[in-house]
Amino acid sequence: MKAIQLYYPPEWAHCYGCGYLNAQGLRIETYWHPERGESETRFTPKPHHTAIPGFVYGGLLASLVDCHSTATAAAAKAAAEGVSLEEAPLRFVTASLKVDFLKPTPLGPELRLVGRPKEVKGRKVVVETELYAEETLTVRGEAVLVQIGEGFGRSEDAPAGG
Numbered sequence: 043m044k045a046i047q048l049y050y051p052p053e054w055a056h057c058y059g060c061g062y063l064n065a066q067g068l069r070i071e072t073y074w075h076p077e078r079g080e081s082e083t084r085f086t087p088k089p090h091h092t093a094i095p096g097f098v099y100g101g102l103l104a105s106l107v108d109c110h111s112t113a114t115a116a117a118a119k120a121a122a123e124g125v126s127l128e129e130a131p132l133r134f135v136t137a138s139l140k141v142d143f144l145k146p147t148p149l150g151p152e153l154r155l156v157g158r159p160k161e162v163k164g165r166k167v168v169v170e171t172e173l174y175a176e177e178t179l180t181v182r183g184e185a186v187l188v189q190i191g192e193g194f195g196r197s198e199d200a201p202a203g204g
Protein backbone atom coordinates (compact mmCIF):
# COMPACT_ATOMS: atom_id res chain seq x y z
CA MET A 43 0.00 0.00 0.00
CA LYS A 44 1.32 3.48 -0.88
CA ALA A 45 1.19 6.30 1.69
CA ILE A 46 -1.23 9.11 0.84
CA GLN A 47 1.57 11.71 1.11
CA LEU A 48 3.55 9.99 -1.65
CA TYR A 49 0.83 10.96 -4.12
CA TYR A 50 1.39 14.69 -3.47
CA PRO A 51 3.03 16.46 -6.39
CA PRO A 52 6.53 17.78 -5.56
CA GLU A 53 5.43 21.43 -5.24
CA TRP A 54 3.16 20.37 -2.34
CA ALA A 55 5.63 18.00 -0.69
CA HIS A 56 7.78 20.36 1.41
CA CYS A 57 5.58 20.48 4.51
CA TYR A 58 7.50 20.11 7.79
CA GLY A 59 5.06 17.49 9.03
CA CYS A 60 4.34 15.42 5.96
CA GLY A 61 6.44 16.50 2.99
CA TYR A 62 8.60 13.75 1.54
CA LEU A 63 10.95 16.45 0.23
CA ASN A 64 11.63 17.94 3.67
CA ALA A 65 14.74 16.12 4.89
CA GLN A 66 14.44 17.67 8.36
CA GLY A 67 10.71 17.23 8.68
CA LEU A 68 8.66 14.53 10.38
CA ARG A 69 7.79 12.92 7.03
CA ILE A 70 4.78 11.09 8.40
CA GLU A 71 3.11 8.46 6.25
CA THR A 72 -0.64 7.92 6.37
CA TYR A 73 -2.49 4.92 5.01
CA TRP A 74 -6.15 4.79 4.01
CA HIS A 75 -8.15 1.66 4.82
CA PRO A 76 -11.19 1.77 2.53
CA GLU A 77 -12.86 -1.22 4.15
CA ARG A 78 -12.93 0.65 7.49
CA GLY A 79 -13.29 4.17 6.10
CA GLU A 80 -10.36 5.11 8.35
CA SER A 81 -6.79 6.31 8.03
CA GLU A 82 -3.78 5.33 10.11
CA THR A 83 -0.39 6.92 10.79
CA ARG A 84 2.35 5.51 13.01
CA PHE A 85 5.15 7.63 14.42
CA THR A 86 7.77 7.11 17.11
CA PRO A 87 8.86 10.39 18.74
CA LYS A 88 12.56 10.92 19.34
CA PRO A 89 14.11 11.78 22.73
CA HIS A 90 14.34 15.48 21.77
CA HIS A 91 10.52 15.59 21.36
CA THR A 92 10.31 15.81 25.15
CA ALA A 93 7.87 18.01 27.06
CA ILE A 94 8.78 17.00 30.59
CA PRO A 95 11.05 13.98 30.93
CA GLY A 96 9.21 10.85 29.89
CA PHE A 97 6.42 12.60 27.99
CA VAL A 98 5.90 13.86 24.44
CA TYR A 99 5.75 17.58 23.63
CA GLY A 100 2.17 18.61 22.84
CA GLY A 101 3.15 20.74 19.84
CA LEU A 102 4.54 17.65 18.16
CA LEU A 103 1.31 15.77 18.88
CA ALA A 104 -0.68 18.65 17.34
CA SER A 105 1.55 18.51 14.25
CA LEU A 106 0.91 14.79 13.90
CA VAL A 107 -2.85 15.33 14.15
CA ASP A 108 -2.60 18.24 11.68
CA CYS A 109 -0.77 16.41 8.89
CA HIS A 110 -2.57 13.14 9.51
CA SER A 111 -5.81 15.08 8.98
CA THR A 112 -4.77 16.70 5.69
CA ALA A 113 -3.88 13.28 4.27
CA THR A 114 -7.10 11.74 5.59
CA ALA A 115 -9.06 14.54 3.92
CA ALA A 116 -7.43 13.78 0.55
CA ALA A 117 -8.24 10.08 0.81
CA ALA A 118 -11.78 10.69 2.02
CA LYS A 119 -12.51 13.14 -0.78
CA ALA A 120 -11.06 10.77 -3.38
CA ALA A 121 -13.20 7.95 -1.98
CA ALA A 122 -16.32 10.13 -1.97
CA GLU A 123 -15.73 11.07 -5.61
CA GLY A 124 -14.77 7.55 -6.68
CA VAL A 125 -11.37 8.62 -8.00
CA SER A 126 -7.90 7.34 -7.15
CA LEU A 127 -5.22 9.64 -5.75
CA GLU A 128 -3.02 8.46 -8.60
CA GLU A 129 -5.27 10.18 -11.14
CA ALA A 130 -6.36 13.07 -8.88
CA PRO A 131 -3.56 14.18 -6.52
CA LEU A 132 -5.74 16.13 -4.07
CA ARG A 133 -4.13 18.43 -1.51
CA PHE A 134 -5.74 19.99 1.54
CA VAL A 135 -4.55 22.64 4.00
CA THR A 136 -5.68 23.12 7.55
CA ALA A 137 -8.23 25.87 8.16
CA SER A 138 -8.94 24.92 11.76
CA LEU A 139 -7.32 22.56 14.24
CA LYS A 140 -8.59 21.61 17.70
CA VAL A 141 -6.56 19.31 19.90
CA ASP A 142 -7.60 17.88 23.28
CA PHE A 143 -4.76 16.44 25.35
CA LEU A 144 -6.62 13.85 27.40
CA LYS A 145 -3.64 12.30 29.19
CA PRO A 146 0.13 12.77 29.12
CA THR A 147 1.58 10.84 26.16
CA PRO A 148 4.53 8.64 27.17
CA LEU A 149 7.77 9.11 25.25
CA GLY A 150 9.09 5.80 23.97
CA PRO A 151 6.28 3.76 22.44
CA GLU A 152 5.22 4.07 18.84
CA LEU A 153 2.15 6.30 18.52
CA ARG A 154 -0.83 5.37 16.37
CA LEU A 155 -3.25 7.92 14.92
CA VAL A 156 -6.61 6.86 13.56
CA GLY A 157 -8.61 9.32 11.45
CA ARG A 158 -12.25 9.29 10.44
CA PRO A 159 -13.89 11.74 8.03
CA LYS A 160 -16.89 13.32 9.73
CA GLU A 161 -18.02 15.48 6.83
CA VAL A 162 -17.06 15.71 3.15
CA LYS A 163 -18.71 18.68 1.48
CA GLY A 164 -17.44 20.64 -1.52
CA ARG A 165 -13.82 21.68 -0.88
CA LYS A 166 -14.20 21.10 2.87
CA VAL A 167 -13.55 17.93 4.87
CA VAL A 168 -13.86 17.60 8.65
CA VAL A 169 -11.68 14.88 10.20
CA GLU A 170 -11.71 13.43 13.72
CA THR A 171 -8.47 11.86 14.95
CA GLU A 172 -7.60 9.69 17.93
CA LEU A 173 -3.99 9.25 19.00
CA TYR A 174 -2.99 6.16 20.97
CA ALA A 175 0.19 5.33 22.89
CA GLU A 176 0.06 1.55 22.98
CA GLU A 177 -3.64 0.99 23.76
CA THR A 178 -4.20 4.25 25.65
CA LEU A 179 -6.08 7.10 23.99
CA THR A 180 -4.14 10.24 24.94
CA VAL A 181 -5.12 12.86 22.34
CA ARG A 182 -8.26 13.62 20.37
CA GLY A 183 -8.32 16.10 17.48
CA GLU A 184 -10.74 17.64 15.07
CA ALA A 185 -9.66 19.55 11.97
CA VAL A 186 -11.33 21.41 9.13
CA LEU A 187 -9.39 20.93 5.91
CA VAL A 188 -9.90 22.87 2.70
CA GLN A 189 -8.83 21.64 -0.72
CA ILE A 190 -6.35 23.87 -2.52
CA GLY A 191 -5.58 24.23 -6.19
CA GLU A 192 -2.59 25.00 -8.33
CA GLY A 193 -0.89 28.26 -7.40
CA PHE A 194 -2.05 28.17 -3.76
CA GLY A 195 -0.25 30.84 -1.74
CA ARG A 196 1.17 32.49 -4.85
CA SER A 197 -0.56 35.81 -5.02
CA GLU A 198 0.70 39.33 -5.61
CA ASP A 199 -0.59 40.16 -2.15
CA ALA A 200 1.41 37.39 -0.46
CA PRO A 201 4.59 38.39 1.38
CA ALA A 202 7.79 37.50 -0.47
CA GLY A 203 9.53 34.33 0.63
CA GLY A 204 6.47 32.98 2.45
Ligand SMILES: CCCCCCCC(=O)SCCNC(=O)CCNC(=O)[C@H](O)C(C)(C)COP(=O)(O)OP(=O)(O)OC[C@H]1O[C@@H](n2cnc3c(N)ncnc32)[C@H](O)[C@@H]1OP(=O)(O)O
Pocket residue numbers: 053054055057108109112133134135136137138163164165166186188190194
Ligand atom coordinates in the same frame (compact mmCIF):
# COMPACT_ATOMS: atom_id res chain seq x y z
C1 LIG B 1 0.99 23.45 0.03
C2 LIG B 1 0.74 22.24 0.93
C3 LIG B 1 0.83 22.56 2.42
C4 LIG B 1 0.37 21.40 3.29
C5 LIG B 1 0.34 21.73 4.74
C6 LIG B 1 -0.33 20.70 5.62
C7 LIG B 1 -0.80 21.17 6.97
C8 LIG B 1 -0.61 22.60 7.33
O1 LIG B 1 0.16 22.95 8.21
S1 LIG B 1 -1.43 23.77 6.47
C9 LIG B 1 -0.72 25.33 7.01
C10 LIG B 1 -1.64 26.07 7.88
N1 LIG B 1 -2.80 26.46 7.13
C11 LIG B 1 -2.79 27.54 6.31
O2 LIG B 1 -1.80 28.24 6.13
C12 LIG B 1 -4.10 27.87 5.64
C13 LIG B 1 -4.34 29.38 5.66
N2 LIG B 1 -5.71 29.67 5.29
C14 LIG B 1 -6.11 29.78 3.98
O3 LIG B 1 -5.29 29.75 3.06
C15 LIG B 1 -7.56 29.90 3.72
O4 LIG B 1 -8.21 30.45 4.85
C16 LIG B 1 -8.23 28.53 3.38
C17 LIG B 1 -7.61 27.97 2.07
C18 LIG B 1 -7.99 27.50 4.51
C19 LIG B 1 -9.72 28.70 3.24
O5 LIG B 1 -9.97 29.80 2.41
P1 LIG B 1 -10.94 29.72 1.16
O6 LIG B 1 -10.31 28.89 0.10
O7 LIG B 1 -11.31 31.12 0.80
O8 LIG B 1 -12.15 28.87 1.70
P2 LIG B 1 -13.64 29.30 1.95
O9 LIG B 1 -14.33 29.25 0.61
O10 LIG B 1 -13.73 30.54 2.77
O11 LIG B 1 -14.13 28.09 2.86
C20 LIG B 1 -14.32 26.77 2.37
C21 LIG B 1 -15.08 26.01 3.46
O12 LIG B 1 -14.18 25.87 4.62
C22 LIG B 1 -14.79 26.48 5.77
N3 LIG B 1 -13.75 27.13 6.56
C23 LIG B 1 -12.78 27.98 6.11
N4 LIG B 1 -12.02 28.40 7.14
C24 LIG B 1 -12.52 27.81 8.25
C25 LIG B 1 -12.14 27.84 9.63
N5 LIG B 1 -11.09 28.55 10.08
N6 LIG B 1 -12.88 27.12 10.50
C26 LIG B 1 -13.93 26.36 10.08
N7 LIG B 1 -14.32 26.28 8.76
C27 LIG B 1 -13.62 27.00 7.88
C28 LIG B 1 -15.77 27.48 5.22
O13 LIG B 1 -16.80 27.75 6.15
C29 LIG B 1 -16.31 26.76 3.99
O14 LIG B 1 -17.23 25.77 4.40
P3 LIG B 1 -18.65 25.61 3.67
O15 LIG B 1 -18.32 25.16 2.27
O16 LIG B 1 -19.33 24.55 4.48
O17 LIG B 1 -19.30 26.94 3.71
